[in-house]
Amino acid sequence: MFKKEVYINRRNLLKEKIGHGLIIINGNNDAPRNYVHNCYSFDQDSNFLYYFGINLPGLVGVIDIDKKKEYLFGKDYSMDDIVWMGEQDSLKSYCSNIGVENFIDIDEFNLFIKNYLRETKIHILPQYRSDNIMLLAKALDRNPYYLNQMISTDLIKAIVAQRNIKSDEEIKEIEEAVNITREMHLAALNNVKIGLREYEVVSLIEAVPKRYNGSTSFGTIFSKNSHILHNNSHNNIIKEGDLIVLDCGAKNSNGYCGDMTTSIPANGKFTGQQKNVYNLLLEVYDTASNSVKAGVTYKSVHIKACEILANGLISLDLMKGNPKEIVEEGAHALFFPHGLGHMLGLDVHDMEGLGEDLVGYDEDQQRDLKFGFKSLRLARELKVGNVLTIEPGIYFIPELIRRWKSENKFENMINYKEIEKYLDFGGMRYEGDYLVTSDGARRLGEKMPKTIEEIEDAMK
Numbered sequence: 025m026f027k028k029e030v031y032i033n034r035r036n037l038l039k040e041k042i043g044h045g046l047i048i049i050n051g052n053n054d055a056p057r058n059y060v061h062n063c064y065s066f067d068q069d070s071n072f073l074y075y076f077g078i079n080l081p082g083l084v085g086v087i088d089i090d091k092k093k094e095y096l097f098g099k100d101y102s103m104d105d106i107v108w109m110g111e112q113d114s115l116k117s118y119c120s121n122i123g124v125e126n127f128i129d130i131d132e133f134n135l136f137i138k139n140y141l142r143e144t145k146i147h148i149l150p151q152y153r154s155d156n157i158m159l160l161a162k163a164l165d166r167n168p169y170y171l172n173q174m175i176s177t178d179l180i181k182a183i184v185a186q187r188n189i190k191s192d193e194e195i196k197e198i199e200e201a202v203n204i205t206r207e208m209h210l211a212a213l214n215n216v217k218i219g220l221r222e223y224e225v226v227s228l229i230e231a232v233p234k235r236y237n238g239s240t241s242f243g244t245i246f247s248k249n250s251h252i253l254h255n256n257s258h259n260n261i262i263k264e265g266d267l268i269v270l271d272c273g274a275k276n277s278n279g280y281c282g283d284m285t286t287s288i289p290a291n292g293k294f295t296g297q298q299k300n301v302y303n304l305l306l307e308v309y310d311t312a313s314n315s316v317k318a319g320v321t322y323k324s325v326h327i328k329a330c331e332i333l334a335n336g337l338i339s340l341d342l343m344k345g346n347p348k349e350i351v352e353e354g355a356h357a358l359f360f361p362h363g364l365g366h367m368l369g370l371d372v373h374d375m376e377g378l379g380e381d382l383v384g385y386d387e388d389q390q391r392d393l394k395f396g397f398k399s400l401r402l403a404r405e406l407k408v409g410n411v412l413t414i415e416p417g418i419y420f421i422p423e424l425i426r427r428w429k430s431e432n433k434f435e436n437m438i439n440y441k442e443i444e445k446y447l448d449f450g451g452m453r454y455e456g457d458y459l460v461t462s463d464g465a466r467r468l469g470e471k472m473p474k475t476i477e478e479i480e481d482a483m484k
Contacts, residue, residue, distance in 0.1 A: 025077045025121065025278065026193055032123040034075050034186070039089045041182035045145035048137075049075055050156045051083035065239060070370035070377075071149060073279050074187060077122045083115075084133060084159070085124075090144070095126045097133045137163040147176035149183075152377050180378045187375055188367060188383070189409035195459060195468075197280035198369065198411055201241070202457050202469035204274035205282030208232045212246065212270050213473065213482040216262065216288055222246055223258035233274040241273035241281035241372040248290070250450035251419045253362060266290035267298060267450045273372055281372045283413055284472065285455035292483035294476050297445075301418055302452060302476060304336035308416040309454050312364060316406065316414070316458060316465040323389055323403035326364040329416055330356050330396075342446075345437045355434035357396025358424060365413035366401040368457055373401060374411075410460040411468070417453030420446040 038047065051072040054063040068079045076085040076096065084097040096119050101112045116127045128136065140146060146164065151157045151171065161168035190198065208229045215228050226246050233239055247255040248262060250269035262268070268290060273283035287302060289295070294302060312329040316322075334347035334356045342359075343350060350356050367374035367383060375383045381391060384402040392398065402412060425447065427433075429440045456472065458465045473482045 028123040047087040047147045049085040054081045097130045134163045147179040201276040201282035237277040241275040245271035287452035355437040363400030415455035419451030420449040
């Protein structure tokens with residue numbers, strides 16, 4: 025938790041942007057695994073954490089802009105709670121820590137909100153948990169299936185504009201999470217061995233953030249089936265010649281996230297074919313990282329990276345033609361079907377719950393629904409203080425290759441005969457986390473193994 029002035033200033037800025045009305049920001053509740061008192065590990069809603077800073081379940085924050093009052097709703101600890109959990113700080117004391125004067129029992133929430141229904145514009149955010157949908161629907165006297173009709177686009181845009189620019193305090197937290205993420209990757213590089221099950225290595229990777237009172241920022245991707253972009257299965261036996269993609273991240277104790285990806289040769293040495301593709305991957309990555317700066321759109325960085333990829337694939341005799349035309353037509357997406365990166369912060373895909381198009385796009389950038397571009401999460405013009413990921417990949421997806429070949433798709437640009445040599449290759453990607461600065465971009469965290477030599481040295 026930051027100093028209370030941080031949260032006061034954040035809420036004041038939000039009030040200025042919205043102007044009038046009542047803002048409701050829900051925290052999350054405990055989510056039962058198989059019965060009420062056996063719950064999943066708790067993850068607080070990132071918007072609630074940003075404005076109210078309390079990492080506890082069962083809370084709702086309310087901001088009355090017109091009356092200049094702020095409220096926290098919750099259920100303070102009873103003696104029964106204390107018997108089971110030990111002595112706890114009161115929620116009223118938490119309110120003091122974040123500069124909120126008014127604490128009200130959650131049982132009063134419905135009546136409190138109903139007093140505003142006729143006279144006040146109420147601003148709510150998109151809800152992704154059924155319990156919060158039901159809470160708001162009851163208080164707002166709405167059918168829960170139509171609650172989304174009340175979502176405030178003005179509130180979403182105001183929050184996105186505020187949270188997309190990271191403060192110095194946030195950058196410090198993100199960098200801590202990135203360094204923990206780095207340790208997760210080093211744990212994998214130091215422990216991958218032929219004959220292990222993937223989940224044996226994953227257990228070592230996911231132990232790292234726990235040493236820092238943190239958790240994973242998303243489900244760890246560690247797979248020899250590296251052509252499957254988000255493969256969360258960890259059941260395979262690691263064998264000679266396997267190429268493994270590790271995409272993982274840490275969430276630190278204050279909720280900030282890291283997200284990095286490494287491509288790992290199972291036996292500690294890249295083959296000649298793997299080296300050729302990996303060096304091209306790094307050329308794409310370096311082009312992108314050198315292109316990131318305030319004032320450019322991330323879509324233009326993505327396109328430039330794709331053109332470098334296409335040119336390299338031409339050199340490997342896997343594609344043919346003009347790189348710009350290849351990218352304009354979307355033929356490169358056979359090898360690179362996803363976007364270059366995304367915003368990063370209190371969510372690993374920061375604020376994705378508010379709507380990807382509102383977070384990663386702006387009035388000047390509309391989503392291109394063409395394959396290879398429709399999955400671009402970030403396209404907007406970059407500003408100083410943005411924190412984002414750079415994550416190019418090169419994949420040989422047998423099912424996709426066979427489909428396109430059978431349809432003679434882009435046969436004037438794709439050398440399907442040469443691709444046959446790569447059908448068992450898998451895929452690879454590399455990812456780092458960056459802060460947009462006044463003179464370009466800075467990679468966050470301590471130095472990570474990146475080159476072939478660095479990765480092979482780390483695996484010795």
